[in-house]
Amino acid sequence: MKAVIIAGGKGTRLRPITSHIPKPLVNIINEPMLVHLIEILKKNGIEEIIITVGYLGQQIKENLGDGSKYDVKLNFFFEDRPLGTAGALNFLRDQLTETFLIISSDIIFDLDLKNMLKFHKEKHSIATLALTVAEIPVAFGIVVTEQDEKIVRFMEKPTWGEVFSDKINAGIYLLEPKVIDSIPKESKFDFSKDLFPLLLKNGENLYGYSISANYWLDIGTPEKYLQANQDILTKKVKITPKVEKKDNDVWIGEGTRVSESAKIWGPVLIGKNCVIDDGAVIDRLTVIGDNCFIGKNVHIKRSLILNDVSIRNNTFIEDNSIICSRVDIGEDTKIMNGCVIGEGTRIGSKSFIKERIKIWPDKVIKPGSRINLNVKFGTFLSQNLFGPFGITGIANIEITPEIATKIGAAIGTFYTERYKEKVKAIVGRDSRIISRLLKRALIAGLMSTGIQVYNLEIMPLPLITYATKIYDAHFGISIKVPYAEETSINIKVFDENEMDISNREKKKIEKIFFEENFNRVEPSQINDLIYVTRTHEQYVEEVKQIIDVELFKKGRPKIVLDCGDGSGSYLAPNLLTELGCEVISINAQLGMATPIKKFAPKMESLSVLMRSVKALNADLGIALNEDAGRVIFIDEKAQIIEGDITAALFAIYRLKEYGKGKIVIPVHTSNLVEQLILKNNGKVIRTKTGNRPLLEDIARNNAIFGAEPSGAFVFPDFHLSRDGIFSSVYLIQLMLKENKKISEMVADFPNFYMARKTINCPLEKRGKVMLSLIEEAYDHNFNTMDGIKIYFDYGWVLIRPSEKDDEFDIFSESRTQHEAVQIVNHWADEIKIIIHELETGI
Structure with a gap:
């Protein structure tokens, strides 16, 4: 048959x-x-x-x-x-x-x-x-x-x-x-x-x-698959392992070495050519495949370990877990009951995998990670929820509606534990349909913890932070698709002072998220969702109170405005038009499927705007980024105004308005800006790179202005947030007051020459590279506020770890462009040499 x-x-x-x-x-x-x-x-x-x-x-x-x-x-x-x-x-x-x-x-x-x-x-x-x-x-x-x-x-x-x-x-x-x-x-x-x-x-x-x-x-599920192995070990079915049987129902394959101090309690099957190291404990009903390494003091209970697996020292594998082939598990890791770890996955040391988690093949889990959600897509998972720019991940893959709901619940739990009163939150988004989807999920998580949510719907970033202030909210959240990353989603959380929340607050939210210690409230304590409709109008009215509207109406400047199809596409052109500007808008669509435009002070990114300014004989070109928090200006000659130049220009006129004051700029800003501030009776406060350090130092020092060369400008007497829309209004007013074009206003500024370079460096070697660089810097004047900034007679270089884990950013300034490029190239080569020496020991 x-x-x-x-x-x-x-x-x-x-x-x-x-x-x-x-x-x-x-x-x-x-x-x-x-x-x-x-x-x-x-x-x-x-x-x-x-x-x-x-x-x-x-x-x-x-x-x-x-x-x-x-x-x-x-x-x-x-x-x-x-x-x-x-x-x-x-x-x-x-x-x-x-x-x-x-x-x-x-x-x-x-x-x-x-x-x-x-x-x-x-x-x-x-x-x-x-x-x-x-x-x-x-x-x-x-x-x-x-x-x-x-x-x-x-x-x-x-x-x-x-x-x-x-x-x-x-x-x-x-x-x-x-x-x-x-x-x-x-x-x-x-x-x-x-x-x-x-x-x-x-x-x-x-x-x-x-x-x-x-x-x-x-054998249709992982549980039944595990059961089949255990039923054979307990002799419920007439199938016998094809390796030598030792005492007490322990089968051990040829070539396997078991330490004398290891403990094995049968029935257990261990395959060929394995190593069971000192102090390891292999508990009943465990099957270990061929060519496996089980490190010192590893405990495995009632689990299935397939071929070619390495489990490092002091790791615990709890009941009924399945570890597929070629998995590498770092030291001091805990894998709880019922987990399935896919083939080829690498789990870093000191990680914690929650019970019944499934991790798909070939994933890389960072050391110290706490995994409480299935890991299916992507090849990498960080142990952190927050990155340098907030919470960012691949939309609907790494950040799904389910995860967004948990993020909302974690944030809500943090704030309801901090404040015993009724907690209010502002939530806004860009025009993308994926942002709307994930915002609704996140709001559900917030509301489940008793948060009173004020829904702003489509709103640029400056207005989300502005609304946090005017509605006396305890915190605000922005959800957007980052520029040039159409598949990603970004979630930012702001405190009641309009600042990005602190690292300490982020860690507390991460702890709640990964441990799932959510503070769910009774149904009667869930608050209704409030739709806010007048934020635009309130913002416009406050702008009108600050600036000279009559000056705008008399001057009637011609402005070409590129909104990058971002969330400022409605407010920015309407505001400038209402003030009296003649506005020609480009890339001002709010469509949910509109492609993301790239925002950068480069010819290829701004070429359409530059051509439009020249062709239309406009007074000014304005390019807003996707959330309208940053801005780049084009002068009437269709030339890009560098961010350092704009920062210096704003700082000078703020000092003229106040007579004197403090100006906050990051450590990598040009010395030109500092010189002009000092020349105009100002005091310079240098700060670390990043949005929160800038805002913190503005608030701490009662500064009158703050700026980043990337196009982020802060006018704290209006509100404590980077605001590309208000910055544009302010610059136009300066042009009208002085009756000058922007090129004329900056014509007397000294030339400055800067260069920048990025170089890869393995994460585990960054600390040693930094120490080596400090040793080399001892012969020079240097500081370590944010990385290492070394001063020379002819300029300076700043070497700082990038927001990315495996890179250094190198900035330089010198007397000529050639010298600036030489400086960054020299220090990039130095870093390469240090890395080579660390890797080879030579």
Whole structure:
């Protein structure tokens, strides 16, 4: 008798175990599942086997060969398209000329098939189905039989209301060749759903053969897969591990070294060529594959470790976890109950994987990570929720609606624990549909913790922070798609002072998020969502109170405004028009699918704006970034005004207004800005790079102005936030007051020459590189406010770790552009030499 093994499925229910390997090749006690099935068939006298394959079928054929090593003959049928469980039989008609066996590849059983064949012949059955019983039959196809075991009814995966039998289809069939005539050619056709009901309808004799007294297991889930291994160890099924058995039901493969101080409590199976190091504890019902390294004091409990796995010292693997092949787990890591770690994943030391987490193959988990959500997409997961620019991730993949809700709940929990009063939050977004989707999810999380949410809908960043101030909110949140990153989403959180929340506050929110210690409130304590409609109007009115509106109406400046299709596309042109400007808007769409424009002070990014200024003979060109928080200006000659020049210009006129005052600028700003501030009776406060350090120093020093060369300008007497829209209004007013073009206003500024370069550096070597650079800087004047800034007679260089983990940013300023470039190149080469010495020891 021939057997046909159905092995064409994708093993979806077993993922991530089967993401890179076909389900029939998944190891059970260190042998592929399909090998066990072949050996069961061989014991029952079946030596000619056809295997139908689809998903990763070539792997199956290459692994099993022609079957000679199992003393059987194997033939393969490759499905070039899904044919269902029965569809392939039409192509095998010539090989199946007598009674044949059909068997599913994802079951383990203990059955004498000869008795089933005898029953089949005695009943003159066209199809005999092996039947077993299940406590929860709704996951299977159920079958009703008469007293003589003749089948009278089928139901494929019924609801509980449709359960009329506890007998289920076990996936083992004896069939006569005649049944193939009922299978339509080249179409998808299943045994349970299609063929058997059709045969029954046509009056054919179908019988059920009870195997309820025999062992049978459908390996459809990770839990059942684990159970199959453990049932073999406890001898519930007659399958024996193919390695030498030691005392106390412990099987240990050839070439494996077990430390004398290790403890192994059987039943346990350890494969070939493994190392079990000092103090390791391997608890009952654990299976370890071949070529595995188990480090010192590692504890593994009732889990399955597949081939080529390394588990470093002091790591705990809790009950019923599955560690797939080629996984590397760092020291002092905890993997809790029921986890599945996909093939090729690397988990950094001191990580914590919460119970029942699934991590898909080839992921890289940073040291110290706390994982409480499944990790499916991407190749990298940080241990931090917040990055240098807020919370950023791939939209609807790394940051899904589910994750956004948890983020909202974590933020809400932090603030409700801090303030005992009713907590108010401002939430705004850009015009992208993904931002709206994730904002709604995040708001749900906030509201679940009792937060009163004020919904601003589409709103530029300066107005979100402005609304936080005018509505006396405890915090605000901005959600946007970052420029030039159409697949990402960015979430920023601001405190009641309009500043990015502090690192300490971020850490507390991260702790709540990763530990899922959310403060859910009673339904009666959930507040209604408040839609805010007058923020634009209030902002405009306050701007009008600060500036000279009559000056605008008299001057009627011509402005070309590029909004970058960002969230300032509605407010900015309307405000300038209302003030009296003649506004020509470009890239001012608020469409949800409008492509993101790149924002940078470069010719290729601003070429359309520059051409428009020149062609229209405009007085000024303005380019806002996607959230209108930053701005670049183009003069009437269509030349880009560098951010340092704009910062110096604003600082000079703020000092003229106040008579004197403090100006805050980052450490990498040109010395030109500092010289002009000092010349105009101002005091310079240098600060670290970043939005919060800038705003903190403005507030701490009661400064009258702050700026970053990237186009972020802060006028604290209006509000404490970078604001590209107000900055534009202020510059236009300066031009009108002075009755000068912007090029004339900066014509007397000294020339300055700067250069910048980025160089890669492995994260683990950054600290040593910094120490080496400090040693080299001892012969010069230097400071370490933000990285290392070294001063020379002819200029300076700043070397600081980038916001990215594996880079240094190098800035320089000198007497000529050539010298500035030489400086950054020299120090980039120095860093390369230091890295080489650290890597080679030379």
